Amino acid sequence: MYMKKFEEKTFTIPTLTGISAKNIEEHLKLYSGYVKNTNTILEKIAEYRQDSEKHAYALGELQRRFAFEFDGMRNHEYYFESLEGGASPLSPNAELQNEIKEEWDSFDAFLAMFKSIALTRGVGWAVLYYDPLTDRLLTQWVDEQHLGHLTGLTWILGIDMWEHAFVADYQPSGKKQYVEDYFANLNWDNIEKNFTQATR
Ligand SMILES: [Fe+2]
Helix, strand or coil: CCCCCCCCCCCCCCCCCCCCHHHHHHHHHHHHHHHHHHHHHHHHHHHHHHHCCCCHHHHHHHHHHHHHHHHHHHHHHHHHHCCCCCCECCCCCCHHHHHHHHHHCCHHHHHHHHHHHHCCCCCEEEEEEEECCCCEEEEEEEECCCECCCCCCEEEEEEECCHHHCHHHHCHHHHHHHHHHHHHHCEHHHHHHHHHHHHC
Protein backbone atom coordinates (compact mmCIF):
# COMPACT_ATOMS: atom_id res chain seq x y z
CA MET A 1 0.00 0.00 0.00
CA TYR A 2 1.03 3.58 -0.58
CA MET A 3 0.91 5.33 2.78
CA LYS A 4 1.00 8.86 1.39
CA LYS A 5 -1.55 10.72 -0.69
CA PHE A 6 -1.16 13.67 -3.03
CA GLU A 7 -2.93 16.67 -1.55
CA GLU A 8 -4.98 19.06 -3.65
CA LYS A 9 -3.42 22.52 -3.63
CA THR A 10 -5.38 25.74 -3.36
CA PHE A 11 -4.66 28.78 -5.50
CA THR A 12 -5.53 32.43 -5.13
CA ILE A 13 -6.19 33.58 -8.65
CA PRO A 14 -6.83 37.31 -9.09
CA THR A 15 -9.17 38.84 -11.67
CA LEU A 16 -7.61 38.06 -15.02
CA THR A 17 -7.60 39.68 -18.42
CA GLY A 18 -9.87 37.70 -20.73
CA ILE A 19 -10.07 34.50 -18.66
CA SER A 20 -13.19 34.59 -16.50
CA ALA A 21 -13.42 33.61 -12.84
CA LYS A 22 -16.05 31.05 -13.88
CA ASN A 23 -13.65 29.41 -16.31
CA ILE A 24 -10.95 29.26 -13.63
CA GLU A 25 -13.47 27.79 -11.19
CA GLU A 26 -14.41 25.05 -13.67
CA HIS A 27 -10.78 24.47 -14.56
CA LEU A 28 -9.89 23.98 -10.89
CA LYS A 29 -12.54 21.25 -10.72
CA LEU A 30 -10.70 19.45 -13.52
CA TYR A 31 -7.44 19.84 -11.60
CA SER A 32 -9.13 18.35 -8.58
CA GLY A 33 -10.08 15.33 -10.71
CA TYR A 34 -6.45 14.76 -11.67
CA VAL A 35 -5.38 14.75 -8.00
CA LYS A 36 -8.16 12.33 -7.14
CA ASN A 37 -7.36 10.00 -10.02
CA THR A 38 -3.62 10.08 -9.30
CA ASN A 39 -4.37 8.78 -5.81
CA THR A 40 -6.95 6.31 -7.09
CA ILE A 41 -4.58 4.78 -9.63
CA LEU A 42 -1.89 4.32 -6.99
CA GLU A 43 -4.41 2.63 -4.69
CA LYS A 44 -5.66 0.37 -7.48
CA ILE A 45 -2.13 -0.59 -8.47
CA ALA A 46 -1.30 -1.51 -4.88
CA GLU A 47 -4.51 -3.53 -4.63
CA TYR A 48 -4.03 -5.40 -7.91
CA ARG A 49 -0.37 -6.12 -7.15
CA GLN A 50 -1.62 -8.49 -4.43
CA ASP A 51 -2.43 -10.83 -7.31
CA SER A 52 -0.46 -9.41 -10.20
CA GLU A 53 -0.89 -12.45 -12.41
CA LYS A 54 -4.65 -12.28 -12.30
CA HIS A 55 -4.64 -8.50 -12.90
CA ALA A 56 -1.70 -8.34 -15.30
CA TYR A 57 -3.58 -6.63 -18.11
CA ALA A 58 -5.36 -4.10 -15.88
CA LEU A 59 -2.09 -3.35 -14.09
CA GLY A 60 -0.31 -2.67 -17.35
CA GLU A 61 -3.00 -0.23 -18.42
CA LEU A 62 -3.14 1.49 -15.02
CA GLN A 63 0.60 1.91 -15.01
CA ARG A 64 0.50 3.21 -18.58
CA ARG A 65 -2.12 5.83 -17.74
CA PHE A 66 -0.52 6.93 -14.48
CA ALA A 67 1.53 9.62 -16.20
CA PHE A 68 -1.65 11.10 -17.71
CA GLU A 69 -3.18 11.67 -14.26
CA PHE A 70 0.03 12.60 -12.47
CA ASP A 71 1.21 15.04 -15.13
CA GLY A 72 -2.33 16.40 -15.41
CA MET A 73 -2.12 17.21 -11.70
CA ARG A 74 1.38 18.67 -11.78
CA ASN A 75 1.01 20.66 -15.05
CA HIS A 76 -2.07 22.39 -13.65
CA GLU A 77 -0.28 23.25 -10.41
CA TYR A 78 2.39 25.10 -12.39
CA TYR A 79 -0.29 26.69 -14.56
CA PHE A 80 -2.37 28.11 -11.70
CA GLU A 81 0.69 29.12 -9.66
CA SER A 82 1.98 31.19 -12.56
CA LEU A 83 -1.21 33.29 -12.39
CA GLU A 84 -1.16 33.85 -8.63
CA GLY A 85 -0.38 37.30 -7.30
CA GLY A 86 -1.36 39.17 -10.45
CA ALA A 87 0.46 40.15 -13.61
CA SER A 88 4.06 41.17 -13.18
CA PRO A 89 6.76 41.42 -15.89
CA LEU A 90 10.07 39.58 -15.80
CA SER A 91 12.64 41.89 -14.26
CA PRO A 92 15.39 42.99 -16.69
CA ASN A 93 17.91 41.82 -14.07
CA ALA A 94 16.35 38.40 -13.54
CA GLU A 95 18.64 35.43 -14.15
CA LEU A 96 15.92 33.88 -16.29
CA GLN A 97 15.98 36.95 -18.51
CA ASN A 98 19.72 36.45 -19.14
CA GLU A 99 19.29 32.75 -19.79
CA ILE A 100 16.49 33.42 -22.31
CA LYS A 101 18.66 35.98 -24.13
CA GLU A 102 21.59 33.55 -24.25
CA GLU A 103 19.34 30.96 -25.84
CA TRP A 104 17.14 33.03 -28.15
CA ASP A 105 18.88 36.38 -28.40
CA SER A 106 15.94 38.43 -27.11
CA PHE A 107 12.99 38.01 -24.77
CA ASP A 108 10.60 38.99 -27.57
CA ALA A 109 12.05 36.36 -29.90
CA PHE A 110 11.52 33.74 -27.20
CA LEU A 111 7.97 34.93 -26.58
CA ALA A 112 7.04 34.84 -30.27
CA MET A 113 8.42 31.32 -30.60
CA PHE A 114 6.75 30.06 -27.44
CA LYS A 115 3.39 31.47 -28.51
CA SER A 116 3.67 29.74 -31.87
CA ILE A 117 4.37 26.41 -30.11
CA ALA A 118 1.23 27.02 -28.04
CA LEU A 119 -0.79 27.16 -31.27
CA THR A 120 0.25 23.63 -32.26
CA ARG A 121 -2.85 21.76 -33.41
CA GLY A 122 -4.30 19.36 -30.87
CA VAL A 123 -4.70 19.32 -27.11
CA GLY A 124 -1.68 19.61 -24.90
CA TRP A 125 0.78 22.07 -23.44
CA ALA A 126 3.59 24.32 -24.57
CA VAL A 127 6.33 24.06 -21.96
CA LEU A 128 9.57 25.87 -21.21
CA TYR A 129 12.07 23.67 -19.35
CA TYR A 130 15.49 24.04 -17.83
CA ASP A 131 18.07 21.33 -18.46
CA PRO A 132 20.46 21.16 -15.49
CA LEU A 133 22.88 18.85 -17.33
CA THR A 134 23.67 21.34 -20.07
CA ASP A 135 22.50 24.57 -18.39
CA ARG A 136 20.06 25.31 -21.21
CA LEU A 137 16.45 26.26 -21.66
CA LEU A 138 14.36 24.16 -24.03
CA THR A 139 10.81 24.51 -25.29
CA GLN A 140 8.56 21.61 -26.13
CA TRP A 141 5.03 20.64 -27.10
CA VAL A 142 3.47 18.00 -24.83
CA ASP A 143 0.47 16.09 -26.15
CA GLU A 144 -2.38 15.52 -23.68
CA GLN A 145 -0.75 15.86 -20.24
CA HIS A 146 2.15 13.51 -20.53
CA LEU A 147 3.32 12.64 -24.04
CA GLY A 148 6.56 14.37 -24.89
CA HIS A 149 7.94 15.52 -21.54
CA LEU A 150 11.73 15.76 -21.58
CA THR A 151 13.65 13.49 -19.21
CA GLY A 152 15.50 15.15 -16.37
CA LEU A 153 14.39 18.67 -17.25
CA THR A 154 12.55 20.96 -14.88
CA TRP A 155 9.34 22.80 -15.73
CA ILE A 156 9.70 26.57 -15.74
CA LEU A 157 6.57 27.75 -17.55
CA GLY A 158 3.67 26.15 -19.38
CA ILE A 159 0.40 27.00 -21.04
CA ASP A 160 -2.61 24.71 -21.05
CA MET A 161 -3.84 24.39 -24.64
CA TRP A 162 -6.74 22.06 -23.96
CA GLU A 163 -9.97 23.65 -25.11
CA HIS A 164 -11.42 23.60 -21.58
CA ALA A 165 -8.83 26.25 -20.69
CA PHE A 166 -10.31 28.87 -23.00
CA VAL A 167 -13.37 27.88 -25.05
CA ALA A 168 -15.97 29.16 -22.58
CA ASP A 169 -14.46 32.65 -22.80
CA TYR A 170 -13.01 32.74 -26.30
CA GLN A 171 -14.79 30.17 -28.48
CA PRO A 172 -12.59 27.73 -30.42
CA SER A 173 -11.62 30.47 -32.87
CA GLY A 174 -10.29 32.67 -30.06
CA LYS A 175 -7.35 30.41 -29.26
CA LYS A 176 -4.78 33.00 -30.32
CA GLN A 177 -6.27 35.70 -28.09
CA TYR A 178 -6.28 33.27 -25.14
CA VAL A 179 -2.53 32.75 -25.63
CA GLU A 180 -1.99 36.53 -25.73
CA ASP A 181 -4.08 37.05 -22.59
CA TYR A 182 -2.39 34.21 -20.72
CA PHE A 183 0.94 35.94 -21.21
CA ALA A 184 -0.57 39.26 -20.18
CA ASN A 185 -1.75 37.62 -16.94
CA LEU A 186 1.50 35.91 -15.96
CA ASN A 187 3.25 36.72 -12.75
CA TRP A 188 6.86 36.36 -13.90
CA ASP A 189 8.09 36.54 -10.29
CA ASN A 190 6.61 33.05 -9.81
CA ILE A 191 8.16 31.81 -13.04
CA GLU A 192 11.53 33.27 -12.07
CA LYS A 193 11.14 31.38 -8.77
CA ASN A 194 10.76 28.11 -10.71
CA PHE A 195 13.95 28.94 -12.55
CA THR A 196 15.85 29.83 -9.37
CA GLN A 197 14.82 26.52 -7.80
CA ALA A 198 15.72 24.58 -10.94
CA THR A 199 19.21 26.08 -11.11
CA ARG A 200 19.97 25.88 -7.40
FE1 LIG B 1 -6.50 22.14 -18.04
